[in-house]
Amino acid sequence: MNARAALIAVLLSTFGAPVLAQGFPVSGTFAYSDKEWDFNGWTGVRPERPIRGADVRVIDDTTGKVLGRGITAADGSFTVFAKTKLPHPDVVVRVESRNRERRLLPAPFTGITLLSATGDPYAAFSPVFASHDSSLPLDVGTTVAQSITVADEEGNPFNVFDAAVSAFDYVHGAAVGAKPRGSVTLHWPSFTGSWALGRHAWIGSDDGDDDSVILHELGHLVHNIYSDSDSPGGVHYFGDSDQDPRLSFAEGFATFFGGCVQQDLGRPALYVDCDAAVDTSGVQLHLSLEECTPFLATAEGASDEVAVACVLHDLVDDESTPDTQPGVDDDSLGAGTLIDGLTPTRALWAVFCGPVRKASRLTMDHVWDGWLTLHAQDTHYDQLSDVFEQQRMRFWPDAFEPDGTSEAATLLVPLSGADWGPEHTLYDAPPGSDQIGTGDRDWFAVDLVAGQLVRLETRYPGGAWDARTQVDTFLTLHAPDGRTVATDEDSGAGRNARLDAVVVDETGRWTFEVRSRNRTHRYGRYEVRVVLLPSS
Amino acid sequence: MPRTLALLILLMGCSALALFGGLRNAPAAFACSAGRDAPEPRFARPWSGSRDCKPRAPVELQLEQTGASDRSVVTLQFRVLPHDSVGVVDWELQLPAGAQLLQGELRGSCTAGGDGSGSRVVHVRLDPDADLSRITLSARGALVDAPTDGNLVRARSALTWGDPQAALVDKVRERPLLVVGPRVSRRVAEVPSVHRSGR
Numbered sequence: 001m002n003a004r005a006a007l008i009a010v011l012l013s014t015f016g017a018p019v020l021a022q023g024f025p026v027s028g029t030f031a032y033s034d035k036e037w038d039f040n041g042w043t044g045v046r047p048e049r050p051i052r053g054a055d056v057r058v059i060d061d062t063t064g065k066v067l068g069r070g071i072t073a074a075d076g077s078f079t080v081f082a083k084t085k086l087p088h089p090d091v092v093v094r095v096e097s098r099n100r101e102r103r104l105l106p107a108p109f110t111g112i113t114l115l116s117a118t119g120d121p122y123a124a125f126s127p128v129f130a131s132h133d134s135s136l137p138l139d140v141g142t143t144v145a146q147s148i149t150v151a152d153e154e155g156n157p158f159n160v161f162d163a164a165v166s167a168f169d170y171v172h173g174a175a176v177g178a179k180p181r182g183s184v185t186l187h188w189p190s191f192t193g194s195w196a197l198g199r200h201a202w203i204g205s206d207d208g209d210d211d212s213v214i215l216h217e218l219g220h221l222v223h224n225i226y227s228d229s230d231s232p233g234g235v236h237y238f239g240d241s242d243q244d245p246r247l248s249f250a251e252g253f254a255t256f257f258g259g260c261v262q263q264d265l266g267r268p269a270l271y272v273d274c275d276a277a278v279d280t281s282g283v284q285l286h287l288s289l290e291e292c293t294p295f296l297a298t299a300e301g302a303s304d305e306v307a308v309a310c311v312l313h314d315l316v317d318d319e320s321t322p323d324t325q326p327g328v329d330d331d332s333l334g335a336g337t338l339i340d341g342l343t344p345t346r347a348l349w350a351v352f353c354g355p356v357r358k359a360s361r362l363t364m365d366h367v368w369d370g371w372l373t374l375h376a377q378d379t380h381y382d383q384l385s386d387v388f389e390q391q392r393m394r395f396w397p398d399a400f401e402p403d404g405t406s407e408a409a410t411l412l413v414p415l416s417g418a419d420w421g422p423e424h425t426l427y428d429a430p431p432g433s434d435q436i437g438t439g440d441r442d443w444f445a446v447d448l449v450a451g452q453l454v455r456l457e458t459r460y461p462g463g464a465w466d467a468r469t470q471v472d473t474f475l476t477l478h479a480p481d482g483r484t485v486a487t488d489e490d491s492g493a494g495r496n497a498r499l500d501a502v503v504v505d506e507t508g509r510w511t512f513e514v515r516s517r518n519r520t521h522r523y524g525r526y527e528v529r530v531v532l533l534p535s536s
Numbered sequence: 537m538p539r540t541l542a543l544l545i546l547l548m549g550c551s552a553l554a555l556f557g558g559l560r561n562a563p564a565a566f567a568c569s570a571g572r573d574a575p576e577p578r579f580a581r582p583w584s585g586s587r588d589c590k591p592r593a594p595v596e597l598q599l600e601q602t603g604a605s606d607r608s609v610v611t612l613q614f615r616v617l618p619h620d621s622v623g624v625v626d627w628e629l630q631l632p633a634g635a636q637l638l639q640g641e642l643r644g645s646c647t648a649g650g651d652g653s654g655s656r657v658v659h660v661r662l663d664p665d666a667d668l669s670r671i672t673l674s675a676r677g678a679l680v681d682a683p684t685d686g687n688l689v690r691a692r693s694a695l696t697w698g699d700p701q702a703a704l705v706d707k708v709r710e711r712p713l714l715v716v717g718p719r720v721s722r723r724v725a726e727v728p729s730v731h732r733s734g735r
Contacts, residue, residue, distance in 0.1 A: 096724065116725035123724035127731050141733040148727065151670050151696055157727055191696070193588020204588060206692075213590050239594035239621040239679065251591065271591065275692070284690045285593045297681035298621055305591065465620045 023083040026058045026068065028126060028140035029076045030095040032158035033147060035209040039288060041274045041281040048144055050076025051124075051158050053105060053112075053165050054095050058082040061090040061128045071101040082138070088131040093140050097122040097161045110168040111183025114161045117191070122157040147209070150189045153276035155208015160188045163214040167257075170264040171222060175345050178353075184221050186214075196220035206276040212258045213273050219257030223250060227352050230362040238285060239295050241304035242467035242494060245363035245520050252308025252364075253352075259289040259313055260345075268323045269313055289313040290323040290330065292391070300392035300461075300468040301524055302364035307391035311364070314387040316345045331390065332383045340375040350374055361520050363470070368395040369436040381434040392461070392468065395437060395523060398425040406478070406511045409443035414454065414532045423461055426471045426516055427523045439522060441515040446530045448504040453533040456512055457498040461525045471524030473497045474517045480508030495521065501533060579604045579662055579669075582695035593689035594619035599673045601695060602657075608664040609638065612695070615655045616675050620648045622689060625677035632670055634663030668698035 030051040036043045056078045058068040070080035072095060082091065097114035098121050099105075116122055124145035132138055147154040164186055171178050182199070189205035194217055196202070201217040223229045231250030236243060243251075259269025269289040275282035292299050292310040299306040318335035319327050329335075339347035348371075355370030356362060368388065372379050385396060400410050412421060428440035448454060458473040460466070475497035477485045485502070492498035497514075504510070516522050582601055596617035603611035618625045628643040640658030647653070662669045672694040679687040 094724070118723070118725065120723040120725050122727050124727045124729040139733075141731055143729045143731050146728045146730060151668055157725075191583040194590040195587045196589075202587070204590070207590070216590060233589060235589065235592065235596075237592045237594045237596075237619065239619060255591065273590065275690075283688070284692065285591060287591075294679050294682035294687045 022085050022134070023067070023081055024132075024134050024137055025079055026082050026091065026093060026138045026140060027077070027079040028093060029142040030054065030056070030072055030078070030124065030145070031076050031142060032124075032145040032156050032162065034156065034159055035147070035154075037209075037211070037272055037274060039268075039270055039272060039283075039286055041272065041283040041286075042279060044280040049159075049162065050074065051095055051145065052076060052162060053099050053102065053109065054158075054161065055098055055101050056080055057094050057096065059092050059094065060084065060086070061092040061130075067091070069101055071099060071104045082134075084134055087134055089134060091129045091132045091138060091140075093126040093143075094123040095143070095145075095158075097157055099165075107172065108180045109172060110180040112161065112164045112168070112186070113183065114157055114164070114186045114188060116157070117187070117189055122161075124158070150205040150208070150276075153206045153208075155189065155205070155276060157188055157208065159209055159211070160186055160203055160214055163211050163261075164218060166265060167215055167218040167222065167261050170261045171226075173264065175260070175264060175343075176349050177346070178226060178349065181225050184218075184225075186218075196224075198224055207273070209276060210273055212255075212262070212271045215258030215261050216254045216271065218261075219254030220250065222257055223253055227357040228359075228362065230360065236305060238287060238306050239298055240466065241298060241301050241307065241464075241469070243303045243305060245303045245365075245470050246361060248303050248305045248308050249363050249367075251305040253312065255287070255305065255309040256289065256312035259309070260316065263317070263321055266322055269317070269321070271309075288324070290317065290321065290325070298464075298466060298468065302393050302470040303467055303521070303524075304391070307393065308364050311388055311391050311393060312348070312367070314390060315348050315384075318344075331387045333380065333387055337380065337383070338378075339371075339380055340378045342375075347371070347375055363520055364393060365395070365470075365523060368393075372434055372436050376434075379434045392525065393470075394425045394525060395427055396425075397428055397431065397437075397440075398423070400424060400442065401428060401431065403443050404428060404441050406443050406445070406482070406513075409445035409511050412444050412446045412528075412530050414446060414448070414530045416532055420459065420463070420527045420529050423525055423527055424514070425523070425525050426473070426514065437523065439515075441513050442528075443511060443513050444528065444530075445509050445511045448507065448510050450504055450507045451535065452504040453535050454502050454504060455498065455500045455531040455533055456502065456528075457492050457500075457531070458496045458514060458526045458528050459492060460494065460496065461527060463527070467494055469524035469526060470521050471495075471526055472516050472518035472521035473514050473526050473528075475499055475512060475514060477502065477512045478510065480506055480510060489517070496526070579608050579610050579697050582697050593691040594621045594679075595625055595675045595677060595689065595691040597673055597675060597691050597693040598655075599671075599693045599695060608662045610660055610662060610697075612658050612660065612671065613655055614658070614673050614693075615653065616646050616673070617653050618646065618648045618675070618677055621679055621681060622677040623648055623680045625675040627673065627675040629658065630672045630674065631660060632663070632666065632668075634666055635669065635671070636661045662697065666698065668696065670694055670696040 031048045034049045036045040054072050056070045058080050067082035068080040070078050072078045102109045126140040126143045145158045147156045184199045186201050188203040190202035194204040194207050196217045207213040229250045230246045271287040273284045295306045314331045319329045351370040359366040426440045427437045429437045472495040475488045486499050488497040488499050598615040602613045616627045624647050626645045638659040674692045676690050
């Protein structure tokens with residue numbers, strides 16, 4: 001074969017095949033009926049949105065034979081070449097809730113499969129085009145998948161699928177730039193609520209249109225795939241600042257992730273869970289991540305999932321973030337900031353996939369430590385601490401440091417009644433540096449007289465009924481000669497320590513130390529006092 | 537070559553074991569499936585909602601079935617526990633159409649850690665002919681520390697009886713969702729759709 005003949009053969013095999021093959025191109029568009037929502041619930045608007053990145057099958061409706069395969073584009077459109085020798089086949093096209101043909105997408109993408117309660121994928125069908133002339137192209141028009149009702153509550157399976165497409169669009173897109181790692185499977189409707197395990201997420205029968213609930217569960221999958229979670233799981237509530245901080249981090253990250261995806265779509269970062277049985281309003285629970293409302297007054301400390309979500313959000317948002325205050329950012333990590341040459345989103349993602357992934361008993365502590373360790377050359381410490389301060393997560397020494405020895409103890413005066421001393425923080429790091437903390441012991445001293453009856457105790461900041469702090473204080477009392485007189489872990493309210501009715505048997509300067517023995521509740525704010533009790 | 541031969545023998549051995557094991561297990565499997573023939577009373581057990589782990593409003597709801605009779609009467613025990621951040625909540629037990637309250641209360645209010653937060657019991661007769669029955673416990677309150685708009689919180693917990701598949705309804709055609717399509721070689725759950733020409 002000479003060179004010219006070879007060139008013709010190659011051209012024919014490349015461009016001539018569709019012409020020579022028997023069949024015809026089939027095109028059309030798949031969309032789904034969405035249920036629009038905002039901070040106040042369902043708006044009552046039902047926009048049509050494209051079914052993106054979903055498998056398309058062209059089928060001979062008589063035999064069930066698949067004539068061609070493809071995948072929808074970002075606008076829901078598709079073109080698939082149907083191969084058939086029949087001159088007038090009956091043709092139907094279906095779109096499926098999975099993306100096995102994702103190799104046809106412009107860039108690598110995570111595999112997504114959404115299954116029904118019976119374990120089958122969903123499909124929406126075009127009309128049947130009977131006796132189509134296979135010498136002509138076929139345009140099947142637009143097919144719009146509608147909602148399904150589940151026990152009087154409605155949801156659209158293609159909305160669940162589309163939320164997953166949005167989630168991994170964000171992960172693989174310009175903001176994060178992470179490569180796909182295998183596949184995920186979603187299940188809707190779940191009759192056991194919304195939850196996630198490994199690479200599977202079950203979406204509750206009442207959450208089929210609740211984008212932020214779906215994205216929250218997808219956040220757990222992203223956490224499992226790209227990092228590592230130590231969450232013990234279980235029931236959790238917004239407005240609870242006394243959670244296991246491992247749970248707070250996992251749930252806070254999941255809510256934060258959902259907000260990132262919404263921002264990537266040009267929407268505000270919100271968490272809104274609505275009643276699926278109504279058409280308008282119906283808010284069950286909502287949160288604005290930018291303002292931290294309506295939980296701003298209580299979302300404090302690393303044991304609060306709302307506080308975690310809001311801090312993570314503030315690390316990556318800037319003036320351009322779509323929220324209720326366009327053009328304004330409520331923290332100093334603004335647009336154009338680069339951490340170690342990375343955008344804040346990429347800087348946080350590097351921490352998430354690095355130190356956070358490797359951490360044991362993972363809490364928000366590891367985000368702080370990881371950021372300072374990984375970006376040691378360019379921490380933007382002031383801006384970082386500004387963000388964490390907004391939710392009172394203080395990973396820096398208080399004004400009483402250094403007070404880590406009995407000699408450097410802070411002198412207290414015994415109080416009476418309802419008075420408490422100033423707030424302290426259990427966290428120690430070399431002064432004036434941006435190095436990570438290594439645990440802390442705060443020493444206090446009090447001058448007492450033999451025969452006095454005293455109580456030593458800690459409490460949550462400001463006497464909060466809920467913790468609003470992560471730390472779990474432990475008290476150790478020493479007599480003037482240095483011997484240990486008493487210790488206490490949790491005799492106070494909640495996680496607080498209390499040594500009650502201690503009889504002073506020696507006049508002099510008594511000392512006591514406050515520290516944490518709990519490895520997941522190491523750091524945080526507290527208040528301490530010594531109370532003189534009436535002697536009997 | 538000896539390594540390939542050894543691998544082949546190993547594979548054949550595994551296959552034989554699997555086949556033998558499968559045959560040995562067959563009667564047991566048959567016995568298990570035969571045991572399912574005796575149907576459970578219709579309202580003996582609701583669907584479970586116990587694994588739900590999405591964020592919840594700060595109101596704890598406990599709702600469980602503690603008894604059932606073959607005359608479609610179910611006994612439910614429930615508790616509403618608002619967290620301190622909510623303070624006071626109003627709660628309501630919503631019954632499905634055709635259901636009848638035999639004993640207990642359908643609505644009330646309670647405060648955090650105080651009045652009205654103890655366990656309650658209701659007896660309800662459900663419609664024995666209904667494909668699906670759902671009882672919903674809902675609570676509504678406001679965040680104490682957020683005295684502005686948007687501070688309302690609602691919590692819901694539900695028990696549902698019936699066939700889960702019967703609950704999946706094609707909203708357009710008002711019929712159960714088609715799971716097995718005649719035009720597909722593999723099962724799919726058909727979603728109702730509307731069509732138009734062009735894009």
